[in-house]
Amino acid sequence: MIFRSLAVAGLSATAVQAHLAPYVKGMYALNGAVAGVVNYNNEDVVYPLWQLSQSDWWFHGYNNVPDFPPADGDFLELPAGGSFTVEIASNQGKTSLSFNGAYTSEWPDGNTYPEDYNIPTCITSPNMHAQNQSMAAGTAFAISYTSTLSEVTPGNLVVFSVAYNTPWKRVQSYDVPAAMPACPEGGCICGWGWVPNGCGEPNMYHLPYRCKVTGATGTKAVGTPKPPVWCQDDPSSCVSGPKQMVYWNQLEGNNIEVSGYDNAGDPKSPGYNGNCGFADGAQNDIFTGGSVSGAKTSSTTSVKEEPKVATTTTSKTSSSTVAPSATSSAAAAAAPTSLLDMVMTGAMAMTVGMGMTAAMKTAATMLRTWNRVMGTTAATRNSSRVMAMIADMVMTAATTMRTLNPAMVMTADTVMIVDTAMTGVMGTTAATATTVAPTASPSNWF
Numbered sequence: 001m002i003f004r005s006l007a008v009a010g011l012s013a014t015a016v017q018a019h020l021a022p023y024v025k026g027m028y029a030l031n032g033a034v035a036g037v038v039n040y041n042n043e044d045v046v047y048p049l050w051q052l053s054q055s056d057w058w059f060h061g062y063n064n065v066p067d068f069p070p071a072d073g074d075f076l077e078l079p080a081g082g083s084f085t086v087e088i089a090s091n092q093g094k095t096s097l098s099f100n101g102a103y104t105s106e107w108p109d110g111n112t113y114p115e116d117y118n119i120p121t122c123i124t125s126p127n128m129h130a131q132n133q134s135m136a137a138g139t140a141f142a143i144s145y146t147s148t149l150s151e152v153t154p155g156n157l158v159v160f161s162v163a164y165n166t167p168w169k170r171v172q173s174y175d176v177p178a179a180m181p182a183c184p185e186g187g188c189i190c191g192w193g194w195v196p197n198g199c200g201e202p203n204m205y206h207l208p209y210r211c212k213v214t215g216a217t218g219t220k221a222v223g224t225p226k227p228p229v230w231c232q233d234d235p236s237s238c239v240s241g242p243k244q245m246v247y248w249n250q251l252e253g254n255n256i257e258v259s260g261y262d263n264a265g266d267p268k269s270p271g272y273n274g275n276c277g278f279a280d281g282a283q284n285d286i287f288t289g290g291s292v293s294g295a296k297t298s299s300t301t302s303v304k305e306e307p308k309v310a311t312t313t314t315s316k317t318s319s320s321t322v323a324p325s326a327t328s329s330a331a332a333a334a335a336p337t338s339l340l341d342m343v344m345t346g347a348m349a350m351t352v353g354m355g356m357t358a359a360m361k362t363a364a365t366m367l368r369t370w371n372r373v374m375g376t377t378a379a380t381r382n383s384s385r386v387m388a389m390i391a392d393m394v395m396t397a398a399t400t401m402r403t404l405n406p407a408m409v410m411t412a413d414t415v416m417i418v419d420t421a422m423t424g425v426m427g428t429t430a431a432t433a434t435t436v437a438p439t440a441s442p443s444n445w446f
Contacts, residue, residue, distance in 0.1 A: 018103040018128050020108050021045040021207055022086035022139075022192050023095045026076030028059070028149075028208045029068040030097070041093040048203035051146065052254035059149070061207040066149055067210060075187050076211040078143075080218065082177030086192075088167045092125050095170070108170050128167055129196030136165045136279075137197035138272035141209075142245050145222065147186030149208055154255060157191055158225045158242045162272045164280040168192065175282040181292045182216035191244045194273040201267060202249050227255035227412045228276040232262055238277030239434050242286040243332030244269050302319075 023030070023045075032039035045065060049057040056062035078084055087104075089093040094110040096101055103110045109126040116122065117134040130136040142159045144152040161174040190211035195204045202312065223242040229240035247255045248270055258268040273277050278287075 011279075018204070019046045019048050019129075020088050020090055020194075021089050021205065022211070023092050023097050025074050025078055026070050026190075026209045026211055028070065028210075029065040030070060030074075031092070033060075033063055033065045033068050035067075035403045036107045039092075040098040041091055043091045046090055048207060049202065050201055050249055051202035051251055055253050057204075057206060057247075057250050057253070059152075059206060062241055069110070069149070070210045070259075074210065076190060076209045077214045078176045078190075078211055080176055080213055080215045081152055082208045083173045084334040085173045087169060087170050088172050089170055091309055102331075104170065106169050106171075110169065118446065123364070124200075127200075130197040131199065133165050133168050135197060135199070136168050137195060137269065138162060138164045138278070139166045139192065139194040140272040140278065142191045142193065142246065143180075143211065143222070144189045144191075145181075145183060146189060147184055149189055152189045152191070152208075153223065154227075154244050154247065154253070157189075157245060158283075158286050159193075159272070160222070160276065160286060161247055162280055162281050163280045164285065170208055176213070177218075177282040177286070177289050179218040179220060179284065180213045181218040181221060183212045187212040190243060193272065195246050195269065197269045197271055198266055202267075204248055204250075205244065206245065218290055220287040221292050222286045223288030225286075228270065228278070229256065229269060230258045230270055230275060231277050232268075232275040234275075235277075240277070241283060241288050243278065243283075246272065246276065246282045256333065 012120065027045070031047050032042040035046040044063055045060060047060075047063070049060070050063075052062060059066050076086075088096070089095045089110075090107045091109075092098050094105075094108065095101070107113055107126060108128070111125070116132070123130055123132070128136060137308060140159050140162045142157045144157045146152060146156065157422055160177060160180065163172060163174055166172055189208040191204060192207045192209065196202070204238050216419065225242040225244040226239050228239055228243045229237065244255055247253055248258075256270045256276070258270055260268055262268050266274075270276050273280075275326055280300060
């Protein structure tokens with residue numbers, strides 16, 4: 001079943017504990033990293049990486065982000081000597097890449113905050129791992145001059161741009177060195193990184209993008225990067241020249257270790273800032289390699305990377321999204337193809353008449369039933385993704401269905417849709433038990 005989310009009413013409830021990532025054309029897992037699902041509320045890329053094996057943390061491999069490459073011809077364009085812009089957000093639905101930007105604001109979660117936003121104990125909405133902008137650790141983009149993601153390694157992925165005191169606002173620009181040479185045919189692979197400065201779990205973020213340098217005139221290759229070192233107390237000990245991204249607090253593959261406290265009295269946290277020798281802006285000291293022939297603008301022909309299971313969307317943005325008819329919505333709800341589909345379609349229908357709170361209670365009860373059918377291990381393995389998808393669909397359904405019929409209430413037809421969806425998969429007894437779940441006490445939801 002292909003789910004096309006059509007609105008994000010109440011989306012902040014799913015994203016309040018989500019973290020942040022740059023959304024832009026050329027990213028991997030645009031519209032999600034779930035095979036067969038087109039998710040315009042995609043937040044698969046925002047989850048943090050902590051204490052994982054290298055194959056799991058590298059480019060977000062643990063939830064298969066590398067298996068969902070950009071569409072052919074899509075690149076993150078890097079203008080040599082200029083800057084490029086991304087949208088750092090907690091959810092794709094809070095960017096201009098979904099719903100024509102209807103749910104965006106200056107901030108990553110679509111909400112509004114004061115310019116001097118400050119919470120001494122840590123800002124958690126948006127979840128920026130900082131008390132205020134001055135405490136935002138910094139983020140970076142790196143580049144590897146290969147067109148194949150599997151050929152990228154820590155030893156050929158070079159940091160070329162750093163933005164101090166980020167993430168902060170949604171729209172963020174990064175400077176590109178003027179001497180950046182052109183990418184090979186098929187473009188380059190870029191990576192984005194963020195290591196928060198405490199204020200929560202000491203995790204990191206590491207995501208892939210297909211990119212290309214435009215307007216390139218540089219004739220000197222980037223050099224082989226070295227791991228950064230902590231050098232707050234002695235700037236002369238900072239690594240000069242090309243540097244690797246920061247890989248920290250994982251089970252394997254770390255390239256930096258720190259201990260003790262920084263000059264502010266906080267536990268040391270390596271990041272993309274002066275504490276590890278990164279300058280703000282374009283990293284102009286990275287061109288220590290040999291000469292490259294014939295500077296030119298990279299070709300726009302991309303290397304074909306087959307996704308594990310291709311999705312069937314025809315658009316990367318919401319500009320061509322159309323609402324389904326009431327008839328097609330009812331048909332989808334009445335014929336779930338799996339128990340998970342039942343959970344989502346049942347919750348969608350119930351949201352209209354029951355309200356968000358009651359519908360979420362019911363969704364949780366249905367998920368418990370799914371757990372009993374699948375077994376604890378399988379359910380636990382998928383629970384995070386499932387709950388995110390359920391919450392997404394529940395919250396988008398209300399606006400969609402009310403748009404189709406502004407006067408819609410819990411009519412007999414709606415009850416029939418829910419009953420058919422639940423009974424067809426769970427059986428009459430289980431379905432009856434689930435429909436009365438909204439009256440249960442909160443302690444029984446999970």
